Amino acid sequence: MYLNGFDLKVVNNLDELKNNTEQPAGQPDQPENEHHEGPAGKYIRLKPFVFIMLIFTLILSTAGLTIFALTFGDEKVVEVGAPERREFTKLYQAYDELKAGYYADIDQDAIVNGAINGMIDALGDPYSDYMNQDEAAQFEESISSSFQGIGAEIQERNGVISVVSPIKNSPAEKAGILPNDKIIAVDGESIQGMSASEAVLLIRGEKGTSVTLTIQRGEMDEPLEVEIVRDEIPIETVYAELLEGNVAHIQITSFSTNTYEELLAAITEMEEKGMKALVLDVRQNPGGLLTSAIDISNLFVEDGKPLFQTQEKGKEAEVYTATDGTKVKVPVSLLIDEGSASASEILAAAMSESAGTKLVGLNSFGKGTVQTANELKDGSNMKFTTAKWLTPEGNWIHEKGIAPDVKVEYPSYTQLPYLDASIEMKNGVLSDQVKSAEEMLTAIGIDTGKVDGLFDDQTVAAVKQVQKEAKLEETGILTGDTTFALMDRLRVKIEKDDPQLLKAKELVLEQLSK
Template sequence: MLNKKFLTMGFITTAAALSLLYSTSLFATTPQKPTNEESRLQALAKFTKVLGIVEQYNVDDVTLQELIDKSLQGLMTNLDAHSTFLNKKSFDSLKVQTDGEFGGLGITVGMKDGALTVIAPIEGTPADKAGLKAEDIILKINNKSTLNMTIDDAVNLMRGKVGTPIDITIVRKNEAKPLHVHIIRGNIKIQSVYTKQISDNILYIRVTSFDKKVVEGVKKAINKFKNKDKGIVLDLRNNPGGLLDQAVGLVDLFVDKGPIVSQKGRTESENKVYSATSSATITHMPMVVLINGGSASASEIVTGALQDHKRAVVVGKKSFGKGSVQVILPISEDEAIKLTIARYYLPSGRTIQAVGVTPDIQVEAGEVKTEDNEFMIKEADLKKHLEKELQKDSGKAVTKDTEKEPKDQIITTEQLHKDLQLKEAVDIIKALIITQG
């Protein structure tokens, strides 16, 4: 009712203003550009007029409130892939995700080249155990096409009661047909930091996501082996990101001065620079950082900052390219908008958004396959190609083709030889230890 009243009053005010403008223009000798306020009124008048026409003549009966919600959704999703309007159902779902326990798959998703894409499965979750991989394109969720689906709608479809099943159809690079994945939803409990030893003097640290315990966990591991180890391999592969303060804090453990990341938005209040402090730095050991297409957001900030400061050698494949800042802004008790307010910039001034971080040394994961196949396509052809796959979908079931990394404290030579990226990282660290030691 309040919305309707506001819109009606706005229309009357706008109509009066337009009438005044038209009357004035009859006597004007020189056309004048409308002021900013007049332009706003004209735009609001156009919007209100279209709402009225649709409400009156649309073939289906649609209420004004429904039209407003659809308009807001269209407005937000057309700004960028991460902005959205959260109605009561979506807003409640977000609150459950951040404040309570929920059932899910354990994957982070994003929009890449217009397609719903897995950024990374979280280690140990149902999605990880079912064999989903970074850069898998989600074609269907429970037989519902994801084309033109928002990220939030997709997340809401995948989330559900613990123990309930869900079927995902994916398109994977170098696979001839779409793959069907059957997953049972579970509670998502994440261990964010794993540490192991490689050889006698290399500390391997794997960070799977940036929760509130990352800096504490990494700091504890480094201090424990500080007198033994001479080099560090920081593995951020398939790390979808998380808390900004943890990313900044992690870099601060290795860099003693200079900017780590800056945040720049439209308003000056959103502009911030996060810098390193010498008091937080605990080691200057040579480092290698491992990344891939599943490394996003906070993990890209860490990688890019260490690379710009020439503090680490980056090995692997180009990262995902998620370098924007979103905030949740309530517009009522039950509704809100998620809006992109800023972008992150690395110490050198370069952006992450839609670009990612390029490794110093690019290394494929496992065997390198070079043969052509029908999924080696240009970005411009992606949507058309996915539409074709929806029509001919007769995919096979996916199986986990790699064993989970054991949780013991030592990475053996045999395990090392199964991971080409990690082996390259270890070879580089050994060389750095010799040259810098």
Template sequence: MRKKTNILILLVGFMLGAMVSVCTSVLAEKESPVSLQSDDMQSLPFDELRTFTEIFGRIKQDYVEPVSDKKLLEDAIRGMLTGLDPHSAYLADEEYKELQEGTTGQFGGLGIEVGMENGFVKVVSPIDDTPAQKAGIKAGDLIVRLDERPVKGMTLGEAVKLMRGEPGSQIVLTVIREGEEAPLKFEITRDIIKVKSVKSRLLEKDYGYLRISSFQSGTGEGLIEAIDNLKKENETPLKGIVLDLRNNPGGVLNAAVDVSDAFIESGLIVYTEGRIKNSEMRFNATADDVLNGAPIVVLINGGSASASEIVAGALQDHKRAIIMGEKSFGKGSVQTILPTSNGGAVKLTTARYYTPSGRSIQAEGIEPDVTLARVKLETLDKSKFESIKEADLSGHLTNGNKTDSKSADEDQSDEKDTEDKDADPSKAETDVRDYPLHEALNLLKGVSIMKSR
């Protein structure tokens, strides 16, 4: 796999918002706590700090209830960071520990990636096979109440804390969803969330399906293992795969690089640029393509963010895959975790990342090569409508062969009915109800046919 890069940053990741019970991992971490150098002391804005201390003293003296110094200062720090961008934040010691636990892929809670929008909690993405996803929570939902408590006025951390709880306990989320006239209520039972970041199966003979739900520290190895298993199951080399990154909120940068590197034989995968030296990094592919050049179709949508966009952008720029679906979320910034002396940490946006061709997708997203509208695909009920064929016309000419054409048609129809009954119902249901996946497979077949000529 990819050669280890000699950098001062231990881990770099990309996260959007905050995860309920923390899904994603440590983003980037400095080894030493934040401290001020002498040059920094000389440049401190003393006039503005004098105003701050004046207001601090006024609150301590005149506010209707006593407030501790610790709370006032922590709130001031949180406000200072929140005012920068949606992804910079102050993490108290407990929050920092929870963030560090994210690389394990196991945590407690509901299983949704969330951020703040207009004072409400916005669902970036529900995680596969979690209570929130099973209850019907969707990307883009605005959470306005937690049980009976309004979310308006809460910080994101406060809302996340309320959504956490003992496994088996319940919470009611009141949600506003685009297209729905009235708010929706979802009663969800909290659980220990165990996320398997890579899932795979054969869509049909020669064509594989890979689903990455989030980018964790072991996602790259999981991807290679999944592809090896698909090859063994198929018994012959795969003619192509669909890589599904829909509603994938991101995760660890190194994992995104590993996944991209699995399909790209050489060249740049991603690079970052910021004001400080340590924020500038470049990641290059190493030799070998696990699919030996077989076609790839990558599915993305508005819930595909951060590390997902790195993979989609790299494969698109190298013309290694066709990107299909909807425009992605557009989070192209790097957050570095800077531990503080009190056991907490500052999550600070320190750089933007760029695709190999130099595109910054910050607030822009990845434009798919093939755009798909949001439609629902259903099978036609043959009992309600059956098309008329030549063989159904009264007095039609026979085929001219010894076997009557209509009888042959009837035999084939009977045979097909038998095959349909024996087919895997879950597989058929997935193909019919998942329109983007259905279209991706059709495209994959077409590319494979053209490639073989």
């Protein structure tokens, strides 16, 4: 190194220093500080005492300059360590007091994670969340090809975990889990006050294992106990069928990594089968990746027209517009409901305001914010809201949702609670479960007499009819396979006699006839 014009060699100890300053054998002693020529020109060879004194002088002078700068100069001249963050003084004090005075050893990671969780919770934003390493890995799984669990999108609001919507064909959907169901316990353990990420760790698990959710539904006095067997949940997000009249019905269940490509493939398949019109369906779709929503919206909006806007804090709104590319050119209508959230609402707003597409169904969920997931160094993750999103016309739908052009309610039987197949219902039993079973039997066209919650002779006859048609033993007792057979019959009816889908189909056929 070069210091003040002198060429000095760094040494490891005083003996090396002595050796490096001794004269070669057979040479006369050199005068102190005699000049010599070297490869880089003249340098000064120092005696040990002079060298050591020079080092002390340099140290002292450097210290003096530092003190002078701190005393008389700009305070920014010298920075020692990280700048003080006065807003964290109380936090540091609390941590130090716990570490010093708590009666047992503290878990440092748990304390730090808890502090970060506290900051996120204090925002009062149900869509902002801190995820430790395990929770972050679960989050990444949810947008990958598959994961193991029950298949339901949940969120935390005011300390309560609620279902946004179950995934199509998932164990949760088959067990009768509905949007807005409140999960109050998992395997008997209360989850009141937990974050969504914490609840997910309890609900998810290996394929083949079971989990029991305690559900509070609507105004029902008694909570429901729903046992669900976990399974592999494939992230297959697009389902297509060709209806009568060459109207395609394509359902998008979430906006994941491959959804756009899946949708293109489904559209191509429907075109090859003769598609003349399309009903796109995002009911029960809780959202997903913004990029996927943009790509899909672009299929239905003319080049140059707005898709949506985003607005960050203190900035003007940024408008995203449709680009050239593949476009769907047949008449389209879009199905939405209270389980259509986030990316589903971006699509609905773009199609409605920029393409004039008719929306059919129920008011959407109402999530008008955008989240960004930021990975921390240890693999944990902070997902927090970074912007609002606005519709093409600048409307903020947050906590209001998007109203359909044509409102169509679900039939009451679609909201019936799940029947517990482990319960034995027979002649003489009076309960809410019996009443739900009577309503199901009535919905599928089997007369049970008066729907009053009493399992009487007419109920026995109705159950025997279900058992006969399902080729089961005709006992007249509703339990086990008979219960599952009844719920399967109702599910088929809901899919076949879907009033919202029928109305959406009617609208696109009207457009074709014009």
